[in-house]
Amino acid sequence: MDVTAIGQYDPAINPDDFIVAPLDSAELVARVGQIVYRRDGRGGEQRIRVGELTIDLQSYEVAMAGRRISLTYKEFQLLTLLASNPGRVYTREALLNQIWGYDYLGGTRTVDVHIRRLRSKVEDPDHLFVETIWNVGYRFRDIASQG
Structure with missing residues (x-):
């Protein structure tokens, strides 16, 4: 299979997985699920909380004990x-x-x-x-x- 048939390789995409032909649909579903899990965490959580530190992944806001921190x-x-x-x-x-x-x-x-x-x-x-x-x-x- 020609890689250019899928698209140009872009190192900024930072690929961490691939599938070879012939394509198995069950494997594809499992691998996509793992990629989504690695990206979004458990259940697609939109916030990370560690003690009083809160990281909002949607709004790109960080707060410590309720005080907003500019990063x-x-x-x-x-x-x-x-x-x-x-x-x-x-x-x-x-x-x-x-x-x-x-x-x-x-x-x-x-x-x-x-x-x-x-x-x-x-x-x-x-x-x-x-x-x-x-x-x-x-x-x-x-x-x-x-x-």
């Missing part, structure tokens, strides 16, 4: 990705690929700068969300598993 689009994307997968460690390279795209030519230090700015906006001594995993990257604290 840049990249900061919002970083926070959403990390908060959607608490406990999962993301390398700087993985964050660059998922947030900035595969064709980003800058260095990995831009991730550090954006994380620092994000922390300054959403964190305080009583609310710490993003952990640095030294020499690796970052993760969102899994608050539910802490006692």
Whole structure:
């Protein structure tokens, strides 16, 4: 099968799955369901709540204890990705690929700068969300598993 028959490959789309011919309709339904689940989470939830932090995925608004926090689009994307997968460690390279795209030519230090700015906006001594995993990257604290 010719890839151009489907359309040009665009790395900005960030594909994470594919199906080879011949097409099995049951497999297609299962794979589309998984993609929707990865994108929307359980039941297509439109908000992520972690303690007093609320992330509204439809309006792109973030609030901490009811106080609205103004984030840049990249900061919002970083926070959403990390908060959607608490406990999962993301390398700087993985964050660059998922947030900035595969064709980003800058260095990995831009991730550090954006994380620092994000922390300054959403964190305080009583609310710490993003952990640095030294020499690796970052993760969102899994608050539910802490006692």
